[in-house]
Amino acid sequence: MSIPILKQGPYLIASIQSAPTDSEWREMAKVLAERVGKLRSRGVVVDVTVLDLIDSFAARTLREIAQIVKLRGAEPVIVGIQPDVAFSMVQLGLTLGDVPTELDLEAGLATLSAIIKGGESNV
């Protein structure tokens, strides 16, 4: 089952519905890279609320997706990491580097609009 990617205004929302396999993670990165350009999206939210485990591959892929999205000119944000997941990640030494993270979809969209509009006003 592929991961649904929704267009919401200037943003893309990748809403993960069940734990993706490694190839589904790859597929998601590829599709996001394409859509960001095609739809001229300004930001990408990856919602991982349903995941009860983020392993090293998933953490790396999330980091890579963020870098890819950034290179394609959009702002990434990862939302919905659950308390247990967050703590087991840091215990395993997995981090998301500088990738912005937010509590949930709502907070993520708010952050994206803050980053994007903030950048605009600076220009």
Add this chain to the structure above:
Amino acid sequence: MGKVNKGKKQKEGDVEELRQELVAHFRGERNSLRREWVQQMTAKKQLEGMTPQETEAESATIYDTCIECLETAHYDSAEAYARKMAERGVLRGMTSEQILGGMLTLRDVYGRSLFGRYRKDMARLTAALDMYEPVANNILAVVAMAFIRERENVVRQQQEAIRELSTPVLQVREGLLILPIIGVIDSLRAKQLTEQLLRAIRTLRAKAVVVDITGVPAVDSKVANHLLQTVDAARLMGARVIVTGLSPDVAQALVYIGVDLARLRTVGDLQGGIEEAEDFLAYRASTAKSNSSTAVKG
């Protein structure tokens, strides 16, 4: 061989007969022995805090339970009763000396009455004591164990209560939590602390957390690393963590043991931490507001 078996059976029959005799004796003397017991306990001040009615009912039950143990050689009823008594005794603040002392007094009363009865027949007296003493010891052990278990239960409950109380996560305003930590952090408490904080971040939708460790007397590398992990985990959930109140000793200790706290945002005291967090939240709020206003214009 048949002879031996026969002898053994004969002996068992004797034992059973003696047992019945003792039971009958104690039942027969029930009123006088019980009154004597209560009198002795009163003299030793072992009944303080109990009403006469309670004394009456409890002493009758204990007396009968003990005889039942002697008769059946089963201690289940004694155990159940002792547990109940321990629960109530501890709750009502009766000391273990009072209750164990009371049981010892009862043991003496039983023993004396046996002496009185078999004074003239030493062999019979020895046999009677041989039977009675292990039962009395067992009953005492059962009561003492029930008491210790009850005490341990109370201690455990109190420990849990203290642990719950010791890690409150407080909301100062929308999106801002403070977590004052007081006392020594062991690994169990550190884990619980982290769980509570992360859960609170989710339920209260916090954007910033001030962790105040003014009340933590010592921080070792394990606690420091745990703190760092908590900060990272909170960040993964979209909250920024500020640590305040590192005492001079703690700060020096952390530098000397070489914990890398570069990832940690630290501020001198709780007040400064809250101010910093509010600045951060206000910054976020103002950018969000100016965005929405430009969006409306656009």
